[in-house]
Amino acid sequence: MAIVKVKLHSVLCRYGQSQVEEIDLPANTTVQQLMDRYGFAPGEVGVVTVNGQLEGRDHSIGDDSVVEFYPVFGGG
């Protein structure tokens, strides 16, 4: 198991209990699996960081990680 802190930025917070939450994940959970767990609408997440680094969807999330999801920004 891994204990992970998740930050859901801006409107993505509606997918969680709160903007920042701590959750237990099975070992070797990938970013995509965590996204599936939250059930984000396709394309709604623009940027994902793990411990402040940009990571792809197949990245394995380690214990004690901080995962942050930011909404897609299609021009402002």
Added chain:
Amino acid sequence: MGLGYIGKIAKVNLTAGKVEAEQPEEHFYRRYLGGSGIGAYYLLREMDAGVDPLSEGNVLVFAASVITGTPGPAIPRYSVVAKSPLTGGIGKSEAGGFWGPALKKSGYDALVITGKAKEPSYLYIENGRLEIRAAKHLWGKTTGEAQKMLRDELGKEIRVAQIGPGGENMVRYANICNELAHFNGRNGLGAVMGSKNLKAIVVKGSAKIDCQDEAKVKEITKFVAREMKNHPLAYGLYQGGTPAGLTGTNAGGSLPTENWTKNVFNNAEKIGAEALEDILIQRKGCYSCPIRCKRVVQVDEEAYQVDPMYGGPEYETLASLGSNLGIDDIRILAKANELCNKYTLDTISLGMTLSFAMECFDKGLLTTDETGGLELKFGRGDLLLELIEKIALKQDVGELLSEGSQKLAEKLGPQAMELLLAVKGQEMPMHDPRVKNGLALQYALSSCGADHWTAQHDPLFKEAGSLGLEGIKPLGILDPIEPLDLNGSKIRLVYYTHLMTVMYDILGICVFGVAARSILPLSKVLDMVEAVTGWDTSLWELLKAAERTSNMLRLFNVREGFGRKDDTLPKRLFKPMATGPLAGKNAISEVDFNEAVTLYYQMAGWDEEGKPLPGKVAELDIDWVGEYMK
């Protein structure tokens, strides 16, 4: 009068003090629709090549559309079109708010303004009556002061489009403001008003805009109101406004910082939507739009008083004056936004001109000898506030900075030119195309210089099933496209969404209300046009009208001597990111970029110089332009 349109276009000659009205046929409206379609039509016909944009030879057009002023959702926009004093090419800029619909209700679809008034003047339009009135008492006033004086004089029902001192003094990136918080922001069109001694255009009226099927139009508005909270993109705009994109852009390693010498700003959370919440007092919207993406802020501290009547900063302002200048105090940025709105300065060009000057200062290319002793350094909020006033009033170093970054670079020499971040003389918006390569083509190919809304942005289309991609399937774009691709599929995406975005512009529709950026699908846009106008039309016809406009804008530039050499990018974008998670990566390949430009030209039906080919001109039914190309 037709369905949707009034059927009258006012022609105002300020030199002669004369006003006439044209009554175009229905086919004129169907071909050009509104906005820059109507604007380009008149500029090509009524203006000579080579005219100084700040002389009385410039032609200034304000144009709504065939569906403006109806109860449809997200149709608040009107365009202002003239030769740009910033680029020397076509200038155009759209604004939301309330003025466009009010222009229609005052009895005109568009205004074509020529000449120059002998004295400061304003136009007063009420129910079809148009007068040129003295504005000596308004000249020199800020937008808030002038609006109050006009309302005291004429009543609260008026709507005012106007310039502040920045426009009066012809700062090359002065904008035009309506209702104090909505702007025709780009291309320096406020300076054109100033050059004509035109302080304001006041409209008032009660004309009913007839629709073929008004109930259907209202039903589409109800759909937006009902569904927007279930639509992530529309709800995101309501909840966080455009500032909601700032911290994610920073986390993604592409937030323009200190004249783009850095790509991450350490204190981004202090200037994003979360920080703005501390001073946010209201969410506001435009005419008949349920989304309400506009922010209203207030600061009531001794050092910084920010009046909520000037609205609040957008993402572009927070980034251009914040991270881009190294300033991380949201109160100072709110104050800077208020000052820009009082004086009518475009916050993007202002921020980018200042950041360019600061980098030049840092590198010794600009010294205190030229700045009147001011140390132009990043991170100084007090300096920003001081410089806004100096620029608007053209005092001291403000005069030098009022010309924009390209003219400053030309003065400072070739080393400074290397640091310049502008296309065709217009400063870059706050989106780095090194993380979304389609935007590189938008910036380079826009007839108006660097502009982030001539097409849609790549990240919306990278995932199967995404709202963005689903939204443009009616265009025939079916598969996801990677943001860093610059291949044929990407060029097609940029070209097709360019036509879609121009279609929105000439219909007066806001990009924040419709696909791909928001909720209203293309099918309902078409329904709305048909329900208003009664035309049996199609996306084909509307997109062809957009292509017609896009080509007329380009032909205007061809006439002014623009060519392939101008469809390029600043050199910094061909180098990798400097800092942050993408440091050392993401340089745009100059070879790939040049090939992409060539392919885009071919797709658009343009020759090697980017000039529309005779076949394209004929296809778009604008052969008449040939007569005016000399």
